[in-house]
Amino acid sequence: MKIGIRFKMRQKRGANAQTLHYLYCTIRVDGVQCSPFTTSIATTKSSWDSKRQLIKGYDEKVRLQNEQLNQIRDDIMGLYNDCRKQGKHVTPDKLKSLYVDKEQFTPQTLLAYYTKYVEQEKMGRCRSSTITIWKTRYNKVKEYITQELKVKDIGLSEITPKFLTRLRNYLTTKAKRKYSQTSATYMIQTIRAVLDYAVIEEVLPYNPTSSLKLIYSPKKPMKYLSEHEVQALSNYQGYKKGVKVVVDMFLIQCYTGMAYNELIALNKSNIVNNGGIDMIVIYRGKTLEICKIPLLAPAKVLLEKYNYKLPKVRNDRMNKLIKKAAKQAELERWSIITTHVGRKTCGCYLLNAGVRMEVVSAILGHKSIKTTERYYVELLTSSVSNELKRTGLI
Structure with a gap:
């Protein structure tokens, strides 16, 4: 030519x-x-x-x-x-x-395609906090390429399992802000997603990093409250007004599984009646997918108390006050409680009540039932044992 x-x-x-x-x-x-x-x-x-x-x-x-x-x-x-x-x-x-015409033409390099992937596949589909996470990971990959490899960028064809292994080692041992194995694995998954995008764009014939085994940190026990602890938190009468508001908000999370950002955005327009059952209809913060949550009686009572419009309380302040409330209610594990523990408590509450795993997965807004299984497998093992003991089979 x-x-x-x-x-x-x-x-x-x-x-x-x-x-x-x-x-x-x-x-x-x-x-x-x-x-x-x-x-x-x-x-x-x-x-x-x-x-x-x-x-x-x-x-x-x-x-x-x-x-x-x-x-x-x-x-x-x-x-x-x-x-x-x-x-x-x-x-x-x-x-x-x-x-x-300056038709978009992207060099076959990792940082260039990373930027293109975020702009074309993530922008508008993910919330701003997710975009921030992707940009933070971009800066960390750029740091590795420029400071460790001493080059401005690296070709897509040079991204191999060996490259990702060295990146993982850098993140967990050499980086100024060291990553855990799980966080480093999330970084590798990010790069894999960029390479998959390059395959779709017909820049790469296949993703050469698929064979690399992902490594995660040892799994930490899931934090959630038992039904007894939830009742203790609910029944205590000595809260001050500001603390009581936060307790009510936390309890709504325990009965609905809503994340903090979904909770504070809730209003009456999110409540619809479907076949005689009141449902909370929201877009999940992480996935932006529509989710329908049956409105259980305890949550309905609390929401009606505030006319379905909860006060705006910052997440850090809510975490601080819910710990204070749990300590006042004499919960031994008061120090572990955060708004996210309320969401996890909902999953446990529903599973212990006999709700099927796939239903719990849908209520929590998990994209895959495997996500639900991964988080709640220990609880399921415990529930099975307790049920078999209750029936006298073991």
């Missing part, structure tokens, strides 16, 4: 020796030529050297104009070489479109 890039002067009619004429660029690939496009560079007829493809002269203006012409040629050649590397069919019109 042969490519030619040449500049031609388009002369004006009735021009004199001092008239400036614009230079136009043409691209030819294997004998096929695109229509000329302007370079926005103008000079006189006598100053243009068509054979040498440059403007004659030695002053500063001429030097800058010739540098511009060389830059145009280099930029087009760079686009041509990138297309060839990606195995794409190259035409002069395609190159012209890439250069003139």
